[in-house]
Amino acid sequence: MVVTASFLLGTGLAFTLQMLSGVVISWLLVGGGVRTDDLYYAMADSALINLWAHLLNVVAVLCAGATIAWLRPEAPAPCALWVGGAMVVFVAAQFAVPYENPAPLWSKALALLTPVPSALAGVWFWNRREAGKQGST
Numbered sequence: 001m002v003v004t005a006s007f008l009l010g011t012g013l014a015f016t017l018q019m020l021s022g023v024v025i026s027w028l029l030v031g032g033g034v035r036t037d038d039l040y041y042a043m044a045d046s047a048l049i050n051l052w053a054h055l056l057n058v059v060a061v062l063c064a065g066a067t068i069a070w071l072r073p074e075a076p077a078p079c080a081l082w083v084g085g086a087m088v089v090f091v092a093a094q095f096a097v098p099y100e101n102p103a104p105l106w107s108k109a110l111a112l113l114t115p116v117p118s119a120l121a122g123v124w125f126w127n128r129r130e131a132g133k134q135g136s137t
Helices: 002-031 036-045 047-071 076-094 105-113 115-135
Strands: none
Touching: 002 036, 002 047, 002 076, 036 047, 047 076, 047 105, 047 115, 076 105, 076 115, 105 115
């Protein structure tokens, strides 16, 4: 239950952040002269937009990891591994489509390499926060 809830939180948060920022970035690009026909590739080719997307994903998975530590404080690391691993499976599935994925190779690699460490880091940050709260009382 903890793994499912945290996975859904992380993916839902990532989707929401990506969707909202994608709309804003699309309008900024179109306002800057990018034709709507070229918008998909303009976004996929932009290193800055790719880095922004990865930052949003890392933040979302950090939140998922923190949620794991909050809901399962006695053994959060194995749950974080499951959540991060499940996210990697879904990312890999995105690459198995029958059309070209125009994202640069480094971006694809980051998408596969960041979920597990991000979930574990979320657990670590939550545990550190909780230890600080106990130390100050």
